Amino acid sequence: MLLAVILGISTSAEAMVTCKASTAYPAETLIPNINTTSYAGNDLPLGSTIYDSHVNGSGMTGVSCDASFNLKAEMVVSDMPSGAPTLMSTSAYGTVYVYPTNVSGVGVIPWGNDKRFSGTPAEYGVFSVGSAGDNGQTLLIDISLIKTGPIASGATVNASSFPHLSWDIPNTSGYTGLPVHLASISYTGTIQFITRTCTTSDVNVSMGTHEIADKFTGVGSTTDWVDSSIILQDCPSFSGYHSLDSAQSVTGNNTASGGNVTATTFSVSLQPTNSVTDDIVGLDPGTDAATGVGIQLGYSTDTDADATMPQTLWTSGTTWDVTAPSDGRSTVKIPLAARYIQNASHATPGKANAKVIFNIDYK
Known part of the structure; x- marks a missing residue:
């Protein structure tokens, strides 16, 4: 007697969510203009914030997926025109990495939502929808200048010397079509610091x-x-300066303005x-x-x-x-x-x- 045995083997694969850059909320290239003159006294302690500006995106930027999704975005320093950062103690942010600028004595910290941005990606924003579709958010970050040493009176800081940032949704398990680029941020303009005394x-x-x-x-x-x-x-x-408590603000590629000065x-x-x-x-x-x-x-x-x-x-x-x-x-x-x-x-x-x-x- 012949006994025929038929084995049925079935396989299944978890469905992948396919994502792409949103056309409803397209990626942005932000180059805000920072243009001001400030008086920063010679005796301000090292680590003081001598300029701050809030930077807002001109609109929402985001991602589109073909099913419900929950994706974490990251912010990272993508370019360092003036070189690598050094660790130092600051009055407002604790001990953090401060990037150099083109002017000796002036450093810069890019940050947002209490997170300091560096060459290591930092989680910054969550894009989430309970069904297929698009989700967009408006970028909001800060740029702070820090006194790192003596500043020559009349020294002009070029905003183009600030570190550049890239905002992205990275490769994520269970999704295809990633990474998705959300925004690039760099700066233009100048900040002149007067420090001489009477x-x-x-x-x-x-x-x-x-x-x-x-x-x-x-x-x-x-x-x-x-x-x-x-x-x-x-x-x-004695024009004062825009400290953390008297920050300017800028939207998109406009010029930073407003904010009371710290006398x-x-x-x-x-x-x-x-x-x-x-x-x-x-x-x-x-x-x-x-x-x-x-x-x-x-x-x-x-x-x-x-x-x-x-x-x-x-x-x-x-x-x-x-x-x-x-x-x-x-x-x-x-x-x-x-x-x-x-x-x-x-x-x-x-x-x-x-x-x-x-x-x-x-x-």
């Missing part, structure tokens, strides 16, 4: 001649305030050369020096304030900020006043001189 001279203050019996009647008695302001001359225009500030401190007791500056010693009195200082934070009506009494170790005027004036006054104050029960006549060193940081 000139200052020694301030010689005439405190006047005073009769002991008239002015010094007990501890705490004082003479009138005398204008002792610090005069800054030959100043540049330049003078950070002021005083260092008396004599001893300071209870925030009163001691007089120069000598056999002919007055006793029982010292010098009290006061200041204001408004450059247009009357110096002889100080807002605040100076205390030892104090540093205070004065907002630089943005009206282009070349001479700026930092209001400061001085007066004699009796600091002992008995005052005697004599010379009453003292010296104070002032320091101004431009931030």
Whole structure:
């Protein structure tokens, strides 16, 4: 007897989803224009953000598939016109890779949605539809310039020196027709940075001649305030800069605009050369020096304030900020006043001189 056995063998393959670039949401080539002049003080800390702009796509870009799909896109640095990045600490982004530009002291970070972009692809956006069809999204990223070292005043950063980006949907298991290119991003234009400071001279203050019996009647008695302001001359225009909190914005290939500027500030401190007791500056010693009195200082934070009506009494170790005027004036006054104050029960006549060193940081 012959026994015939027929074996049925069946195979099945999981259907692949076919995708392609969307004609409804075509890929973009973005070359936004960055064109501005900023004042970035020499004393801003390394790692400070000295320019930022939001960059928006001009429309949606996307992908089309013949069945439901869920695809992750990636952003990657595709070209480095000024070279490879270096790792550094920044005030806003932590320790990250910062790309160089054509100007020494100015670096750049391309980023978006709290992700910093580099030569390693970073997941950036999800394209998902529950049926066959198209899905598009509008690109939104930022470009931030970082202070990486001293910046020569008048230095011009070419935006073409920024790293270029490519936004793509990569090859993905279960799909054919990938990768799909979504957008290319590069930049044009210039940013000029002014960093020079004003000139200052020694301030010689005439405190006047005073009769002991008239002015010094007990501890705490004082003479009138005398204008002792610090005069800054030959100043540049303090235009401020577009920090992370005052960013410009640009859509498509237009020119970045808008955004309030972060004002330049003078950070002021005083260092008396004599001893300071209870925030009163001691007089120069000598056999002919007055006793029982010292010098009290006061200041204001408004450059247009009357110096002889100080807002605040100076205390030892104090540093205070004065907002630089943005009206282009070349001479700026930092209001400061001085007066004699009796600091002992008995005052005697004599010379009453003292010296104070002032320091101004431009931030």
